[in-house]
Amino acid sequence: GAVVSQHPSWVICKSGTSVKIECRSLDFQATTMFWYRQFPKQSLMLMATSNEGSKATYEQGVEKDKFLINHASLTLSTLTVTSAHPEDSSFYICSAPRGNRRDQPQHFGDGTRLSIL
Amino acid sequence: AQSVAQPEDQVNVAEGNPLTVKCTYSVSGNPYLFWYVQYPNRGLQFLLKYITGDNLVKGSYGFEAEFNKSQTSFHLKKPSALVSDSALYFCAVRDRNAGNMLTFGGGTRLMVKP
Numbered sequence: 598g599a600v601v602s603q604h605p606s607w608v609i610c611k612s613g614t615s616v617k618i619e620c621r622s623l624d625f626q627a628t629t630m631f632w633y634r635q636f637p638k639q640s641l642m643l644m645a646t647s648n649e650g651s652k653a654t655y656e657q658g659v660e661k662d663k664f665l666i667n668h669a670s671l672t673l674s675t676l677t678v679t680s681a682h683p684e685d686s687s688f689y690i691c692s693a694p695r696g697n698r699r700d701q702p703q704h705f706g707d708g709t710r711l712s713i714l
Numbered sequence: 715a716q717s718v719a720q721p722e723d724q725v726n727v728a729e730g731n732p733l734t735v736k737c738t739y740s741v742s743g744n745p746y747l748f749w750y751v752q753y754p755n756r757g758l759q760f761l762l763k764y765i766t767g768d769n770l771v772k773g774s775y776g777f778e779a780e781f782n783k784s785q786t787s788f789h790l791k792k793p794s795a796l797v798s799d800s801a802l803y804f805c806a807v808r809d810r811n812a813g814n815m816l817t818f819g820g821g822t823r824l825m826v827k828p
Contacts, residue, residue: 603757631815640804640820641758690757692816699808700746700765703816705757 600624601693603706611714612683618676618709620691626671627693631703632664635688647674681713716741718807720819727795727826735790735822737779737805744810747788749779752802752821761803764788775799795826 602621610616620630628649633641645666646654653666663685665677674693678685688710692703717740727733739745746765750758762773764781772778779790788805805819 601757606755638821638823640818643815646815688755692758699810700763702748702750702760702763705750705759707757708755710755 600695601691601704601706603691603709605709606707607710607712609712609714610681613680614713616678616681616711618678618689618691618711620674620676620693620706622672622693622695622704625693625695627674627695628671628697630668630674630691630693632666632674632676633690633692635690635708637688641690644676649674678711681711683713686711686713716745716807716809716817718805718817718819720803720805720822722822723820724823724825727824729797729826729828730794733792733795733799733824733826735803735805735824737788737790737819738786739788739805739807740786741807741809742811746808746810747779747781748806748808748816749773749777749788749790750804750806752804758804761790795824797826797828800824800826 604619630647632644634644635641644659647666647668649668655661668674688708690708692705694703719738748763749761752758761777762771764771769781777792803822806816
């Protein structure tokens with residue numbers, strides 16, 4: 598069964614709305630979670646690394662004020678797309694590694710398809 | 715810096731035939747290598763990984779991959795393809811001496827035709 602839960606699966610909303618996406622690790626604690634963005638027929642682009650109890654680390658070119666990340670507990674990270682516009686429409690995926698060992702695979706949520714009208 | 719290349723955007727194969735999805739990588743140190751599969755509107759599912767030891771790694775759903783250090787490759791293979799294998803496949807690498815960040819290849823769409 599799924600070990601990382603992502604919610605919601607689909608969001609359709611008007612331009613200017615802020616949208617929150619949740620990523621939960623279900624049976625393990627994750628001090629680090631990752632947020633990706635995927636455009637149609639393309640690979641995953643790492644947006645930011647979410648760190649429990651501290652600020653997220655953003656990749657170059659990702660607007661911190663547009664994509665707010667909060668890692669409030671060891672099992673929950675949230676991504677808020679603030680004042681979303683049509684160009685923010687995309688597929689957003691979170692992942693979390695189980696433990697600190699680098700040889701372990703990351704576990705991915707099922708993604709959130711965001712459509713801004 | 716680490717990078718991954720998947721030279722084929724799409725691979726077409728007939729059901730029952732063997733399949734290969736190619737992957738080459740570049741890291742400064744020794745790599746951890748992973749293959750993931752993505753079905754439409756879903757996240758990524760882990761298939762297999764190479765950490766150390768035997769160069770031939772077996773994973774889920776009958777997939778396997780061969781690590782070739784001299785060619786810096788980690789091609790995904792399956793002896794007999796199924797129509798249900800049709801999906802998007804991603805190769806990923808992590809430097810053993812770096813953090814938890816995975817670097818993904820561009821993805822290869824596998825189409826298995828009946």
